[in-house]
Amino acid sequence: MKTEKVVAPSWTFLTNHAHVLLCLANNPSARIRDIAVEVGITERAVQRIIVELEADEYLEHYRDGRRNVYKVFSRKSLRHSIEKHRQVRDLIRLINK
Numbered sequence: 001m002k003t004e005k006v007v008a009p010s011w012t013f014l015t016n017h018a019h020v021l022l023c024l025a026n027n028p029s030a031r032i033r034d035i036a037v038e039v040g041i042t043e044r045a046v047q048r049i050i051v052e053l054e055a056d057e058y059l060e061h062y063r064d065g066r067r068n069v070y071k072v073f074s075r076k077s078l079r080h081s082i083e084k085h086r087q088v089r090d091l092i093r094l095i096n097k
Helices: 016-026 030-037 044-053 088-096
Strands: 059-064 067-072
Touching: 016 030, 016 044, 016 067, 016 088, 030 044, 044 059
Parallel strands: none
Antiparallel strands: 059 067
């Protein structure tokens, strides 16, 4: 029996920032380690992206015991001029359908 090797795509339509944001929208208490595995990037990259998303007010976090819980601001507009007429919630709804 021959097994096929799964090859990750060389590019995707959404950025790592979008992937991290979607992960946190779906699971606000997700661990950085789990997000890194799901997105396919390092934990350090996830931490950097979260800092950037918080700095631009797409996210905020609070502590719940030993864990961070994240709040996604879904009414915030997307950043690029092509999609700025849409909000984060539009992206979440599209992907989660």
